[in-house]
Amino acid sequence: MITAILIILILIAVIKILTIYIIFADDIKTIKERDPAAKSALEVVLLYTGLHALVVYRMSHQLWAWKVPFLPRWLSQVGRFWTGIEIHPGAQIGKSFFIDHGTGVVVGETAIIGDNVLLYQGVTLGGTGKETGKRHPTLGNNVVVGAGAKILGNITIGDNSYIGANAVVIKNVPANSTVVGIPGRITKQDGRRIDMELAHMQVSDPVMENMSKLLGRIKTLEAKTGCEAPKGENDVDFTI
Numbered sequence: 453m454i455t456a457i458l459i460i461l462i463l464i465a466v467i468k469i470l471t472i473y474i475i476f477a478d479d480i481k482t483i484k485e486r487d488p489a490a491k492s493a494l495e496v497v498l499l500y501t502g503l504h505a506l507v508v509y510r511m512s513h514q515l516w517a518w519k520v521p522f523l524p525r526w527l528s529q530v531g532r533f534w535t536g537i538e539i540h541p542g543a544q545i546g547k548s549f550f551i552d553h554g555t556g557v558v559v560g561e562t563a564i565i566g567d568n569v570l571l572y573q574g575v576t577l578g579g580t581g582k583e584t585g586k587r588h589p590t591l592g593n594n595v596v597v598g599a600g601a602k603i604l605g606n607i608t609i610g611d612n613s614y615i616g617a618n619a620v621v622i623k624n625v626p627a628n629s630t631v632v633g634i635p636g637r638i639t640k641q642d643g644r645r646i647d648m649e650l651a652h653m654q655v656s657d658p659v660m661e662n663m664s665k666l667l668g669r670i671k672t673l674e675a676k677t678g679c680e681a682p683k684g685e686n687d688v689d690f691t692i
């Protein structure tokens with residue numbers, strides 16, 4: 453009896469693995485290409501929580517599209533319990549999507565993700581808390597989002613862009629850009645470095661702007677009162 457149950461369980465597991473292997477062949481190939489640590493398809497199917505989360509997402513998204521009540525959200529929460537990755541069933545995700553390491557990734561209901569996108573652990577594609585309707589980001593094709601980065605609000609990240617680890621992005625990012633820091637600043641575009649001091653339109657930072665204004669007022673006061681700071685103390689640099 454026990455042997456029969458064991459054989460049935462093994463058969464179910466084999467069928468499950470084969471089904472995932474066939475249906476998610478593209479995603480498995482992508483993981484093998486993008487992660488040098490992935491040695492075989494079997495390893496990817498059994499060990500990669502990013503793939504497990506994607507399998508759960510694809511099922512819950514289909515149920516969501518069929519307007520089945522409750523079940524899609526429930527499935528998505530089960531997926532979160534097992535993988536630490538929460539993808540809302542309403543999110544739209546393209547082909548060859550890969551979440552590396554996984555834990556702590558959150559993808560919101562109205563997020564749209566293009567093809568060939570890579571997210572590392574701790575990434576949030578979330579809302580700012582102030583918007584309704586389409587309130588989560590749209591990521592173009594071939595976007596890479598570094599560990600811990602947060603992309604917030606109904607903004608667009610252009611194709612082929614890199615979002616640096618731990619960046620917080622709250623404004624649109626043009627295609628072919630690299631963004632780092634809080635708030636996110638474009639440091640490279642179309643392969644060229646962007647001079648942060650000259651790119652204030654793209655990288656406005658309210659703290660830096662106010663500090664610059666204060667410095668200007670101090671300098672004016674010093675000039676008016678004739679009481680200048682000792683040499684060297686005026687050379688304040690507010691660029692981050």
Ligand SMILES: CC(C)(COP(=O)(O)OP(=O)(O)OC[C@H]1O[C@@H](n2cnc3c(N)ncnc32)[C@H](O)[C@@H]1OP(=O)(O)O)[C@@H](O)C(=O)NCCC(=O)NCCS
Binds near residue numbers: 572617
């Ligand atoms: C942003 C990133 C893609 C690098 O892009 P790059 O074009 O090669 O950038 P560079 O290394 O030339 O760095 C450009 C500048 O940004 C800074 N920078 C790079 N990454 C940064 C980050 N995540 N946060 C803040 N600043 C960063 C660099 O120090 C450099 O500053 P400098 O011009 O003052 O010297 C990369 O650093 C990154 O964050 N990748 C994410 C990887 C990841 O999450 N891995 C997890 C594996 S488990």
